[in-house]
Amino acid sequence: MEDHRLLLVDDEQGLITMLKTVLEKEGFHWIDSALTGEAALQKAASQEYDLIVLDVMLPDMDGFELCxxxxxxxxxxxxxxxxxxxxxxxxTGLGAGGDDYMTKPFNPLEVAARIKARFRREEVYQKPSTPKKQVLTFNKLTIDLNAASVTLSGQNIELTAKEFELLLFLAEHPNQIFTATQLYEKVWGMDSFGDDKTVTVYIMRLRKKLEIDSKHPKLLLNLRGIGYKLNAGGEK
Structure with missing residues (x-):
């Protein structure tokens, strides 16, 4: 964990100190912090971080705007x-570009667990494994694992890293139904802690980018009361 660089952004110095203490005990040794949005923006622009923990209510800038x-x-x-x-x-937080969301008060050990789960998942993706099919195609949708790219009808579709991970997981299990809780655990890498809405938001974001009519999806289907699946027939 010592190679991962973290930025903690919160206007409460006591909270930052508490989080830093817990994270250091969990093996993180490169931890930076900022008490204001402007300071955080300057640090994020001048230093590459592996993960940013961001408070929404900052004294000089809305956390969503900062994100x-x-x-x-x-x-x-x-x-x-x-x-x-x-x-x-x-x-709003997820729509602004956030990857996860926790509400105060929280258990600092849970924060550490979510961060560690994120990095564990990245390590799993980087480890050599049984060769997978490198290009997945569903009608007009093409997913290139090597290039980490997605095209629809020949047009490149810009996805965030988490959007790509979610789409890829569903594409690797076409026509299989997964509950929101299962998707959170598989893609975000740990128990959902009741955060099923995170999955809902990301499905909505993918639909806006991939469906002809996001309100009447043909590719990413929701079976009410059951879960989500990727329709192998794709968008016609």
Whole structure:
């Protein structure tokens, strides 16, 4: 874990100190911090981080706005920590480019567990394994694993890393149904802790980019009360 670089952004110095202490005990030794949005933006622009923990309510800048600014130059995973608990706030955070969302008060060990799970999953992707089919095609949709690219009707589709991971998992299991909880555990790498809405948001984002009519999807199907699947027939 010592090679992973983290940025903790929160206006409460006590919270940062607590998180840093726990994370160091869990094996993270390169941890930076910022108390304001402007300071965080400067550090994120001048240093490459492997993950950013970001509070929403900062004294000088809305955390969602800060996330959008960071996303203009960085794809580092962003975990929101916030006292805002409404579904709208969670959807706003994920829509701004966040990868995960936890509400205060929280257990710092759970934060550490989510971060470690994220990096464990990256390590699994990087390890040699049984050769997989490198190009997956479903009618007009093509997923190239080597290039980590997605095309639809020959047009390149820009996806975030997590959108690509979710689409790839469903594409590797075509026509199989997964609950939101199962998808969260498989793609985000740990127990959902009731965060099924995170999956819902990412499915919605994928549909907007891949479906002709996102309100009447043909590719990413939702079986009400059961779960989601990728239709191997693809978008006609």
């Amino acid at each position: 959008r600014k960071i996303r203009t130059f960085s794809f580092a995973p962003i975990l929101f920590l916030t006292a805002k608990t409404s579904d709208l706030d969670k959807l």
